[in-house]
Each structure stands twice: as C-alpha cells, then as structure tokens.
Amino acid sequence: MKLPDPVQYAIPAFVALILLEMWLTKRRGVGRYDWRDAGTSLTMGLGSTVAGALTAGAVLALSLWVWEHRLLDVPWAWWAFALCFVLDDLAYYAFHRTAHRVRWFWASHVIHHSSQHYNLTTALRQTWTGFFSLSFLFSLPLFLIGFPPAMVFFCSALNLIYQFWIHTEQIGRMPRWFEAVMNTPSHHRVHHAVNPRYLDRNFAGVFIVWDKLFGTFEAERDDDRPRYGIVKALPSFNPLWAAFHEWVAIAKDAASARSPRELWGRLFGPPGWQPGEGAETSDVIRARWEAATTGKEG
Amino acid sequence: MMLALSILAVLLLTGAVWAMGFRGRPALDEAAARDEAEGRLAGFRAGEVALADSGRGAVLRGLDGSFALLLPFGDSWLSRRLPPETPLDWRDGSLNVRLAEPMLAEAHLPLAQPPLWLREARP
Numbered sequence: 001m002k003l004p005d006p007v008q009y010a011i012p013a014f015v016a017l018i019l020l021e022m023w024l025t026k027r028r029g030v031g032r033y034d035w036r037d038a039g040t041s042l043t044m045g046l047g048s049t050v051a052g053a054l055t056a057g058a059v060l061a062l063s064l065w066v067w068e069h070r071l072l073d074v075p076w077a078w079w080a081f082a083l084c085f086v087l088d089d090l091a092y093y094a095f096h097r098t099a100h101r102v103r104w105f106w107a108s109h110v111i112h113h114s115s116q117h118y119n120l121t122t123a124l125r126q127t128w129t130g131f132f133s134l135s136f137l138f139s140l141p142l143f144l145i146g147f148p149p150a151m152v153f154f155c156s157a158l159n160l161i162y163q164f165w166i167h168t169e170q171i172g173r174m175p176r177w178f179e180a181v182m183n184t185p186s187h188h189r190v191h192h193a194v195n196p197r198y199l200d201r202n203f204a205g206v207f208i209v210w211d212k213l214f215g216t217f218e219a220e221r222d223d224d225r226p227r228y229g230i231v232k233a234l235p236s237f238n239p240l241w242a243a244f245h246e247w248v249a250i251a252k253d254a255a256s257a258r259s260p261r262e263l264w265g266r267l268f269g270p271p272g273w274q275p276g277e278g279a280e281t282s283d284v285i286r287a288r289w290e291a292a293t294t295g296k297e298g
Numbered sequence: 299m300m301l302a303l304s305i306l307a308v309l310l311l312t313g314a315v316w317a318m319g320f321r322g323r324p325a326l327d328e329a330a331a332r333d334e335a336e337g338r339l340a341g342f343r344a345g346e347v348a349l350a351d352s353g354r355g356a357v358l359r360g361l362d363g364s365f366a367l368l369l370p371f372g373d374s375w376l377s378r379r380l381p382p383e384t385p386l387d388w389r390d391g392s393l394n395v396r397l398a399e400p401m402l403a404e405a406h407l408p409l410a411q412p413p414l415w416l417r418e419a420r421p
Binding site: 015018019022023025026032033034035036037038039042043045046049050116117121194195196227232233234235236237238241245248249285286288289291292 | 301305312313315318338372376402
C-alpha cells in the first residue's frame with residue numbers, strides 16, 4: 001500500500017503558524033524571536049530535509065530487509081495503524097532518551113537544542129547527521145515485529161508533525177486531562193530548558209505518559225521559568241558549526257583518549273563526561289545545583 | 299526546483315522575522331546580569347558585577363571566587379564560568395579573556411572603567 005507523506009502536506013501550515021506566532025510574539029510580548037537565530041533554525045531544517053532525502057534509500061532498504069524477517073504479519077487495519085502509532089512513539093521515547101544520555105547520539109541531536117529561543121522555528125532546527133549516528137536503529141524492532149515499513153514511516157511522520165506545535169511559548173497550559181496524557185508546549189518547554197531541575201526530563205514525543213511511566217517527568221513550574229538551549233551555548237549562528245560542532249569535539253576527545261575506557265566514555269558516556277574530576281554531565285550539574293540551593297536555604 | 303523554492307522560503311521567512319523588528323541587541327543592568335549568570339550557570343552565586351560599556355555584557359565574581367562572563371550573542375547572552383585563577387587582562391578599555399574554544403578563542407568586553415575588585419583580580 002502506498003501512503004502519502006503527511007509532512008509535505010503540513011509544510012504550508014508550518015509556514016502559516018510561524019507567521020502567526022511571530023505576530024503574536026510582537027503583539028503580546030510573550031516569547032522571543034531573533035532573525036539570526038530563526039535563520040539558522042530554518043537553514044538547519046532545510047539541510048535536514050536534504051540529508052534525509054540522501055539517506056532515505058538506505059534506511060528504506062534496511063527496513064525492508066528487517067521486515068522480510070518479521071515475526072508476525074501485521075495487517076493493514078485501523079487498529080494496526082493505532083498500535084503502530086503508539087509503539088512508534090514508545091520507540092521515539094527510547095531514541096530520544098538515549099540521544100540525551102549517550103554522547104554519540106547527542107552529537108546528532110544537540111542541533112535541535114542549540115537555540116536559546118523556543119519558538120516554532122526551533123521545531124525545524126533538525127539534525128543533518130541522524131543517519132551517521134544510526135538513530136534509525138530504534139525503529140527496527142517495529143519492522144521485526146511485522147509492521148509494514150510504509151505504515152511505520154507514515155506514523156513517524158504524524159509523530160513529527162505533532163511535535164511541531166508544542167515548540168511555542170504562546171500556549172501556557174492545555175486542559176488538565178490533555179496535559180496528563182499528551183505532550184504539550186508546557187511539558188516540552190521543560191525538555192528544552194537548561195535549568196538544573198529540568199535537565200534530561202520529558203523525552204516524550206506525543207504521549208507524556210512514557211515519562212511518567214519511566215520516571216523522567218518534570219512539570220513546568222511558574223517559579224522556575226525555563227531558560228532554553230544547551231549548557232554551553234554555541235557562540236555562532238553558523239549552521240555548519242551547529243551541525244558538526246559536537247562531532248568535532250568527539251573526534252578531538254577520541255584522539256586524545258589515554259585508555260580504551262576513556263575512549264569508550266568519550267564516545268558513549270553521557271554528554272559532559274570526562275575521566276576523573278571535572279565532569280559536567282546533567283547529573284553532576286543537578287547535584288551541584290541542589291547543593292547550592294540547600295546552602296542558600298540554609 | 300524544490301530546493302531552490304525551499305531556499306527562497308527560508309530567506310523570505312528570515313527576512314520576515316527581521317522586518318517585524320526581531321533584531322534587537324538588548325543591554326544588561328546589574329539585576330539582569332545576576333539573573334542571567336545565576337540562571338545559566340548551575341551553582342553560581344553572584345557577588346560583584348561589572349557591566350560592560352552600554353550594558354553589552356558583564357563579568358561577575360561569584361561568592362566562591364569564580365567568575366562568570368556574559369557576552370552578547372544576537373538578542374541573547376553567552377555565559378561562561380571561569381575558575382578563580384583565570385587571568386582577567388584589562389587593557390586599553392577592554393577586558394580580555396582567553397577562552398580557547400574553537401569558535402571563541404578570546405572574549406573582549408568593552409570596559410572603560412573597571413571597578414576596584416576587577417582591577418585587583420588582574421594578573
């Protein structure tokens with residue numbers, strides 16, 4: 001069965017919503033835009049599309065090969081689509097959590113977090129090196145189960161489209177029942193924040209329930225407004241530097257590693273890991289913040 | 299053709315952001331500098347603050363003796379924490395700090411009149 005690419009149909013809506021958000025930002029004074037930052041984000045989005053097109057054939061071939069060795073024959077039925085959508089979102093959660101906890105995957109994903117702004121153009125700031133980092137591996141179990149590749153790609157596209165609208169400061173909180181189940185602008189603002197309380201939280205794509213199930217949920221607080229970006233903000237708007245800076249850093253660190261254990265940590269340890277003292281991982285930063293906060297209160 | 303249209307769309311949208319006036323370069327005051335440094339640098343507790351000329355950046359000394367550097371970046375700030383032993387070189391109305399980062403080898407903060415604590419912190 002041939003399915004349409006929903007992202008192609010969504011692009012005009014993306015553009016219209018960005019224009020609307022800009023107007024609202026100006027009118028309400030809520031949220032922020034900067035032309036240099038937005039230009040970088042949009043360029044990253046375009047580059048990501050080109051990179052995706054160049055590697056789509058290889059990903060499709062691998063998907064079909066795995067599917068040929070499937071365990072079950074999942075039919076083209078409405079319930080199969082629904083199940084595929086939910087399981088694809090679970091696979092996304094696994095990928096996303098790994099992308100924040102393993103430097104090899106972070107090197108590719110960091111691009112999406114490299115803006116200090118949080119608006120709809122940030123949603124389009126996507127990786128150019130997803131194929132190189134092997135992020136497609138996380139979808140392979142779905143093909144092995146027996147979901148047809150076209151169905152999985154269709155659900156992944158819907159997942160991607162869903163995640164567009166949550167990259168905004170124009171929406172405060174959604175109704176309580178919605179916030180309880182779905183990923184929302186509020187939940188995802190937490191995810192993009194560098195506040196120690198919010199680091200490595202809310203990895204969900206569509207359903208926030210995964211974070212609640214696996215202990216990575218953090219609610220947005222009014223007394224701790226999110227500050228967006230990465231711990232060490234990029235000092236450049238250059239899209240090429242945004243796309244490759246962490247890979248450059250990995251290569252340098254790997255070249256100077258003094259033992260196999262250090263090499264492993266530099267490649268696959270958490271971002272900010274280094275041997276001995278001086279690590280700047282999310283856990284270390286959170287612990288330091290907690291110690292300082294306790295000291296302040298004491 | 300699609301690629302050309304996409305590039306045009308990127309340019310038009312970026313131009314629209316610029317045309318709507320989102321091209322500001324804000325200035326810091328002392329409270330904003332403290333807020334930015336403490337908010338961005340986990341565990342940093344600001345003591346003294348020295349604002350760059352026209353508020354286009356700041357250097358702060360923390361209660362633990364470390365420094366925080368705030369550098370202008372678009373409409374935002376780049377924040378870097380520096381250990382207490384970092385040499386802060388003030389010459390010709392500019393504070394110069396060696397950061398040795400790939401895209402930020404050195405930082406220069408225009409500072410015509412550094413406060414006493416900053417003069418004392420010089421190498």
